[in-house]
Amino acid sequence: MSDGPQPASEPRWFKSSYSGGNATECVEAAFVSSGVLVRDSKNGSGPRVAIPAPAWNAFTWALRRGQLEA
Secondary structure (H helix, E strand, O other), X not given: XXXXXXXXXXXXXXXXXXXXXXXXXXXXXXXXXXXXXXXXXOOOOOOEEEEEHHHHHHHHHHHHOOOOOO
């Protein structure tokens, strides 16, 4: 067992099922231990938005109950 930090594996990204049908409106997400990462699928090495698990859960809870507009 190593005493130092372990390298993090690359997140498993998936394309949002709500992304637009054309190539200009695609987002990808990856579940990580701290929550969810979101990125532009056209720029995989670009910036990522990290969303903490409690915030993601509140967001998806509100979506499922129709409390947010599309």
